[in-house]
Amino acid sequence: MTRSLNGWRRLWLALTALAVIIAAITGLVQAGRDDSSWIYASAIRKDFENPACRDIATKPFSELAEPAFTSEGGSCWHIFTHRRYRSDLNQPLTMDLYYHDRLVDRWQNIGILVGIYLVMVVLGSAIIYALGKTVAWIRAGFRNA
Numbered sequence: 751m752t753r754s755l756n757g758w759r760r761l762w763l764a765l766t767a768l769a770v771i772i773a774a775i776t777g778l779v780q781a782g783r784d785d786s787s788w789i790y791a792s793a794i795r796k797d798f799e800n801p802a803c804r805d806i807a808t809k810p811f812s813e814l815a816e817p818a819f820t821s822e823g824g825s826c827w828h829i830f831t832h833r834r835y836r837s838d839l840n841q842p843l844t845m846d847l848y849y850h851d852r853l854v855d856r857w858q859n860i861g862i863l864v865g866i867y868l869v870m871v872v873l874g875s876a877i878i879y880a881l882g883k884t885v886a887w888i889r890a891g892f893r894n895a
Contacts, residue, residue: 793823
């Protein structure tokens with residue numbers, strides 16, 4: 751037995767589709783608003799421009815001491831910190847490798863945000879659908895009585 755969609759189901763389906771599109775766009779926009787990553791990128795660029803940071807970028811990590819922190823960069827702290835959280839501590843860090851890591855992190859963040867928003871939309875849509883089915887069931891009970 752096939753049932754065609756009535757007006758309420760069509761409205762529910764259209765609003766769910768619209769919410770999925772809005773959730774995907776919102777996730778992309780929110781992931782792109784991370785100002786701290788741009789500030790960090792500017793600081794690490796200044797670190798790479800400083801010739802004194804060459805050892806921090808290339809020596810095995812176990813031989814390094816943590817440099818002093820400066821928020822604007824140039825003290826090698828940003829290179830040191832980035833290397834600390836990489837899976838391969840002894841791989842020398844280059845600007846290209848940093849940008850690759852940043853791109854991977856960015857896409858992971860986008861995927862996580864879009865996934866969270868889509869799960870919220872699906873759950874919200876399921877709740878609304880269940881409420882509609884419940885109201886229809888109650889109304890059918892009054893009609894049969």
